[in-house]
Amino acid sequence: MAGKYDLLSEQGLRLDGRRPHELRRIKCKLGVFEQPDGSAYLEQGNTKVLAAVYGPHQAKGNQTESVINCQYSQATFSTAERKNRPRGDRKSLEFKMYLQQALSAAIKSELYPRSQIDIYVEVLQDDGANYAVALNAATLALIDAGICLNEFIVACTASLSKSNIPLTDISQFEEVSGGPKLTVAALPTAEKIAFLEMSERFHIDHLETVIETAMAGCREIRDILEAAVKEHLLHMGSASDFAKVG
Amino acid sequence: MQTLREFTRKTKRGNILKIVREHYLRDDIGCGSELCRECFQNEVYQLTSQHANQSTLFKFPHYLVLDTNVVLDQIDVLEEDVLRNVVVLTTVLNEVKHRSSSIYKRFNEIVHDRTRNFYVFVNEHHKETYADREPDETANDRNDRAIRLATKWYDDHLQASQSSKEFERSGKAAMRVVLLTDDAANRAKAEAEGILVTTAAEYVKSLEDFPLLMDKLSHKTFDNEKNGLPQYPPHLSMKELLEGLRQNKLLQGPFQASRENYLEGSVSVEKFEKAILIQGRESLNRAVDGDLVAVELLPESEWSAPSEIVLEEKNVYADEVPSEEKAKDEYDMLKQVRAAASSAERTPTGRIVGIVRRKWRQYCGILQPSLIEDTNRHIFVPADRKIPRIRIETRQAAKLQNQRIIVTIDTWPRNSRYPHGHFVRSLGPLGDTATENEVILLEHDVPHCKFSDEVLSFLPKMPWTITDQDYSKRVDLRDLFICSVDPPGCTDIDDALHCRELPNGNLEVGVHIADVSHFIRPGNALDMEAAARGTTVYLVGKRIDMVPELLSSNLCSLVGGVERFAFSCVWEVDNEANVLSKRFHKSVIKSKRAMTYEEAQSIIDDATQQNEIAKSLRHLNRLAKILKKRRMDNGALVLASPEIRFQVDSETHEPLEVEVKQMRETNSMVEEFMLLANITVAEHIATEFSECAVLRRHPRPPPTNFDPLVKSARYQGFQVNIESGLELSHSLDKCVKADNPYFNTMIRILTTRCMMQAVYFISGSLQKDEFFHYGLAAPIYTHFTSPIRRYSDIMVHRLLAASIGADSTYAQLLDRKSNEELCHNLNYRHKMAQYAGRASVALNTHLFFRGKEEDEEGYVLFVRKNALQVLIPKYGLEGTLYLKTDKDGKDGLERVKSEIVFTFNEEDHTQRCGDVVFHSFDPVTVRLSLDSSNVQHEKLIFRLVKPYIKGFSVETTSKGTEGQAVAAAPPSKKSKKDKKKK
Numbered sequence A: 001m002a003g004k005y006d007l008l009s010e011q012g013l014r015l016d017g018r019r020p021h022e023l024r025r026i027k028c029k030l031g032v033f034e035q036p037d038g039s040a041y042l043e044q045g046n047t048k049v050l051a052a053v054y055g056p057h058q059a060k061g062n063q064t065e066s067v068i069n070c071q072y073s074q075a076t077f078s079t080a081e082r083k084n085r086p087r088g089d090r091k092s093l094e095f096k097m098y099l100q101q102a103l104s105a106a107i108k109s110e111l112y113p114r115s116q117i118d119i120y121v122e123v124l125q126d127d128g129a130n131y132a133v134a135l136n137a138a139t140l141a142l143i144d145a146g147i148c149l150n151e152f153i154v155a156c157t158a159s160l161s162k163s164n165i166p167l168t169d170i171s172q173f174e175e176v177s178g179g180p181k182l183t184v185a186a187l188p189t190a191e192k193i194a195f196l197e198m199s200e201r202f203h204i205d206h207l208e209t210v211i212e213t214a215m216a217g218c219r220e221i222r223d224i225l226e227a228a229v230k231e232h233l234l235h236m237g238s239a240s241d242f243a244k245v246g
Numbered sequence B: 001m002q003t004l005r006e007f008t009r010k011t012k013r014g015n016i017l018k019i020v021r022e023h024y025l026r027d028d029i030g031c032g033s034e035l036c037r038e039c040f041q042n043e044v045y046q047l048t049s050q051h052a053n054q055s056t057l058f059k060f061p062h063y064l065v066l067d068t069n070v071v072l073d074q075i076d077v078l079e080e081d082v083l084r085n086v087v088v089l090t091t092v093l094n095e096v097k098h099r100s101s102s103i104y105k106r107f108n109e110i111v112h113d114r115t116r117n118f119y120v121f122v123n124e125h126h127k128e129t130y131a132d133r134e135p136d137e138t139a140n141d142r143n144d145r146a147i148r149l150a151t152k153w154y155d156d157h158l159q160a161s162q163s164s165k166e167f168e169r170s171g172k173a174a175m176r177v178v179l180l181t182d183d184a185a186n187r188a189k190a191e192a193e194g195i196l197v198t199t200a201a202e203y204v205k206s207l208e209d210f211p212l213l214m215d216k217l218s219h220k221t222f223d224n225e226k227n228g229l230p231q232y233p234p235h236l237s238m239k240e241l242l243e244g245l246r247q248n249k250l251l252q253g254p255f256q257a258s259r260e261n262y263l264e265g266s267v268s269v270e271k272f273e274k275a276i277l278i279q280g281r282e283s284l285n286r287a288v289d290g291d292l293v294a295v296e297l298l299p300e301s302e303w304s305a306p307s308e309i310v311l312e313e314k315n316v317y318a319d320e321v322p323s324e325e326k327a328k329d330e331y332d333m334l335k336q337v338r339a340a341a342s343s344a345e346r347t348p349t350g351r352i353v354g355i356v357r358r359k360w361r362q363y364c365g366i367l368q369p370s371l372i373e374d375t376n377r378h379i380f381v382p383a384d385r386k387i388p389r390i391r392i393e394t395r396q397a398a399k400l401q402n403q404r405i406i407v408t409i410d411t412w413p414r415n416s417r418y419p420h421g422h423f424v425r426s427l428g429p430l431g432d433t434a435t436e437n438e439v440i441l442l443e444h445d446v447p448h449c450k451f452s453d454e455v456l457s458f459l460p461k462m463p464w465t466i467t468d469q470d471y472s473k474r475v476d477l478r479d480l481f482i483c484s485v486d487p488p489g490c491t492d493i494d495d496a497l498h499c500r501e502l503p504n505g506n507l508e509v510g511v512h513i514a515d516v517s518h519f520i521r522p523g524n525a526l527d528m529e530a531a532a533r534g535t536t537v538y539l540v541g542k543r544i545d546m547v548p549e550l551l552s553s554n555l556c557s558l559v560g561g562v563e564r565f566a567f568s569c570v571w572e573v574d575n576e577a578n579v580l581s582k583r584f585h586k587s588v589i590k591s592k593r594a595m596t597y598e599e600a601q602s603i604i605d606d607a608t609q610q611n612e613i614a615k616s617l618r619h620l621n622r623l624a625k626i627l628k629k630r631r632m633d634n635g636a637l638v639l640a641s642p643e644i645r646f647q648v649d650s651e652t653h654e655p656l657e658v659e660v661k662q663m664r665e666t667n668s669m670v671e672e673f674m675l676l677a678n679i680t681v682a683e684h685i686a687t688e689f690s691e692c693a694v695l696r697r698h699p700r701p702p703p704t705n706f707d708p709l710v711k712s713a714r715y716q717g718f719q720v721n722i723e724s725g726l727e728l729s730h731s732l733d734k735c736v737k738a739d740n741p742y743f744n745t746m747i748r749i750l751t752t753r754c755m756m757q758a759v760y761f762i763s764g765s766l767q768k769d770e771f772f773h774y775g776l777a778a779p780i781y782t783h784f785t786s787p788i789r790r791y792s793d794i795m796v797h798r799l800l801a802a803s804i805g806a807d808s809t810y811a812q813l814l815d816r817k818s819n820e821e822l823c824h825n826l827n828y829r830h831k832m833a834q835y836a837g838r839a840s841v842a843l844n845t846h847l848f849f850r851g852k853e854e855d856e857e858g859y860v861l862f863v864r865k866n867a868l869q870v871l872i873p874k875y876g877l878e879g880t881l882y883l884k885t886d887k888d889g890k891d892g893l894e895r896v897k898s899e900i901v902f903t904f905n906e907e908d909h910t911q912r913c914g915d916v917v918f919h920s921f922d923p924v925t926v927r928l929s930l931d932s933s934n935v936q937h938e939k940l941i942f943r944l945v946k947p948y949i950k951g952f953s954v955e956t957t958s959k960g961t962e963g964q965a966v967a968a969a970p971p972s973k974k975s976k977k978d979k980k981k982k
Helices: A090-106 A130-144 A172-177 A204-240 B068-073 B075-079 B090-099 B101-112 B139-161 B165-170 B184-192 B200-205 B211-216 B238-246 B324-340 B433-443 B468-473 B525-533 B549-555 B597-605 B612-633 B665-688 B703-715 B725-734 B743-754 B791-803 B816-849 B959-981
Strands: A026-030 A038-044 A047-058 A067-074 A115-125 A154-160 A166-168 A181-187 A192-198 B002-011 B019-026 B062-066 B086-089 B118-121 B176-180 B196-198 B250-257 B264-267 B276-279 B292-297 B349-357 B362-367 B377-382 B390-393 B403-411 B420-429 B483-486 B495-501 B507-514 B537-539 B542-544 B563-573 B579-590 B593-596 B644-648 B655-660 B694-697 B759-762 B853-863 B867-872 B877-882 B903-905 B910-913 B916-918 B923-931 B939-946
Touching (some): A026 A130, A026 A204, A038 A130, A047 A130, A067 A090, A067 A130, A090 A115, A090 A130, A115 A130, A130 A154, A130 A181, A130 A204, A166 A204, B068 B075, B068 B101, B075 B101, B075 B211, B086 B090, B090 B118, B090 B139, B101 B118, B139 B176, B139 B184, B176 B200, B200 B211, B238 B292, B276 B292, B362 B433, B377 B403, B390 B403, B420 B433, B433 B537, B433 B816, B468 B579, B483 B612, B483 B665, B495 B612, B495 B665, B507 B612, B525 B791, B563 B791, B579 B665, B597 B612, B665 B694, B665 B791, B694 B791, B725 B743, B743 B853, B759 B816, B791 B816, B816 B923, B816 B939, B867 B923, B877 B923
Parallel strands (some): A067 A115, B062 B086, B086 B118, B276 B349, B390 B420, B483 B593
Antiparallel strands (some): A047 A115, A154 A166, A154 A181, B002 B019, B250 B264, B362 B377, B362 B403, B377 B390, B483 B495, B537 B542, B563 B579, B694 B759, B853 B867, B903 B910, B923 B939
């Protein structure tokens, strides 16, 4: 299957018309639900994710540390073929672990001893890079819940075209028709990588440039999310003269 | 510069899925024209005002936009360096890619040629030119609309740029855009929308500077045949075909035309072990060799057997309608065949009902002389007998009459006996060695153009010297007595050997292979070219190199007395040739002497020579014999194939003498050590790279392959055991006849023909027990020893170098998929190179016999229904001795036809005529002469001399006169015919 198409045309455009370094269009909204303590909706191209955060609340058992509990699930209607996905399938469990791993690097857990933070992520539409979009949505939901973070934790994917040009933010079509995929979750300002995953092996010569591309994508996404958070705050604050403080 | 508009596109596939994809439309795609002042241009302008197309139809400067059908049909016109300033829309590019990958490849080459000013415009992602598919609109209609939309946009866009006052003052005519389309509907719509539009044919006609371009136009219709009667049943539509295939009513497979009988062919279908037979013009139904066809199986009562008859198409002239009588002949033939076919040998027979995919390519051949002067319509006779004649139109028939030309097929309508095509180019005068070689290379798809400047730019700069750094990285073996042994006249020496005694009484043997991978770095143009060529092709008197000559004959060639880089494989062996240890390293060597096999042999045999080289050679020879014996005991096969060498005149390139390749002890000595090196390296790289090592395997042939061999041997009273390689080898050894010394060789030749092709593969793609090399009886094998002439060896060198840390790896080296593709190409090139080599030998055999007549000893290899297959060991030549002639009568033999009757006995495969019986392997004497009556297919004629059959054999006693008389017969007949025609 791999190598069926070249991911980058000779005119320098990708299959969906983007240039190599371009992200898909990002739309997001914070505070979409009232029940949870924080929530967010994020679209990256056609990948659409909903995230909700409960907590911090009292942890069960005799925990002294803080507990970060994630749940990842994909809606039955999220893919072209409608499959019933129970929550416990392998992929969901794997993504859940990865989410916990990446988020615990961002959350200032020392502030929440003996507490638990629950993060629920639901993929409504799957068009590639699910994990990255889920993590970005979770970040927004955590911010909406007012949980202290070291900084924005964002994720971005990257791949490599046949002509060895790195590509940012891989869509589903590129995932199935092309080369290896690399997912990076990072703290962009600190330039720390919290999580790294490869679907296939990259040659060592290219790995560095691909990681750098994914990092650049992370920085760009961070800027977009940050702008969205500010926008949201202005909107919220305008009700209580908060905007004027600015 | 990313637009925020988003479109979705829905496609259906498989079990009907709705697939939604994003489709970004951009505003940063340039139009590529130098006139434009608006677009964001990130490239050099491709569309200029120079090299304008001079058309009488549009007498102002214009750019061209091509419709998909123009690219698909008129690729030969486009390949001529005439049309310039062409806008290529991605819609068109994608459609072409989808419809024909070969045309796409050719078109891409044109597009990449910067001097042609073709500009690819990404109209699909341009926000102004994107056409969303409307409800109820077919994909085709949408594409047509997209093309019109883009053309219109271009025209308007350029108008806007040229409307400035400054421009008006310059007084130049404004640049316009013209759409070329052969689709009438699209043309009408374009006209309605105010687009300048015309057909490809009209446009080419309007180019007055290039009148000959007309010949290259592809014609879909020939005027006078529109009302001709259909001669073939119609093909099913694609929809019906797919439906039929799905319901298993139809079968699909590649069509293979018979080389011997133009009314017969076969289709190999997955489900059937035997290929499905197709007989008769209507059943063949316009299929051309190679096409993917759909077949309907006939009821079992109508099944037939292969005719075993050699039937050639008679000359038919362009304006002649095939008479019904002639057609009747064909049916008679078929009836006979069907009646004669005993139920036992009937094979599944079918008829072709549709073509799934055409595999038409370009064909070499000649024009058939036309009866009418000044006609434009001609018949083209392809060199490949499997291809039907092709009807073409050309204005330059007189010029092309004695030339080899290339023609391609455009269409094959129902009412035309032959397909229609058009002239592509001329290769050169007929019979010219260069032209004939070109034909061989083209017919076998051998890339043979000169190396491009880009490729040559990656060669090392001369004068080339070895630096201290090189010495420090390599093991210095310059002091060893290394020598090379090759055939005479070899300039690409890629292997050298040494052997020396070690203090502990053991021997050290080294095989040193030219270090080509040092010079060819992965991924550059030189490497890509070598990978595409795959192998060096050897024709008689000509070599088509895989790598440029500087490398093949100079820097890489391990010539005597010069320091060269090598990749060495060194073993320590004891005196019984058991390998005790091995090591690989890159080295610098200085071959002491480059010898021929003959020279090496005489040094070994001459006991007075006691120098280091002689000692070394004797050790090697002794070890090789042990190795060979061990290999034979393991079940390696000794195969034979008649191989000959031509002594070619260095000036005229005409063959002077033929000799059968001789095998000396030294040949086998070198071979043994190469095998040892290959096996050692194969083991090493397979362990180091279990997923991506390039190896070579030779599959065990299925038992049915051996049937002809086992049968033939049985008639002679020998039992050939095919259970295993070892048993086969033993039973072959036993096939010896005291009265027929050549018998064993013939049996081995037959065995060779039962074998499968050895192929390259990637270790990760197969299970370990499938790595086996049947012929060599080796569990694992690869090619390491000839990197100058095989690309596989370069790959193996790189893998080996990476594994010992002598060189760095790179992404593709370890990528299983790209290696698999590479192997696929290498296998194909390798096969084609072999075929081309054989074709070249055949060509030179013909040249050799031109104007000669010789009596030669030969042997019957097979007995056929109407012929004997005869092998002449002296020339390694095989040919057919016809026993019955068809109605036209060939070679003036029809006069004897009535008197001499041969009876074919199917039981024991013999031909009997009176007292004389022909068995397989019987010795015969035949007279060889060349029949040049068909200029394109000169063929060797075999005529029986001994055993003598009165009225059939050529007289031996009056060789001089009779021979001449017979030889003179065909030309005289031909001249009579010629007169009649005039």
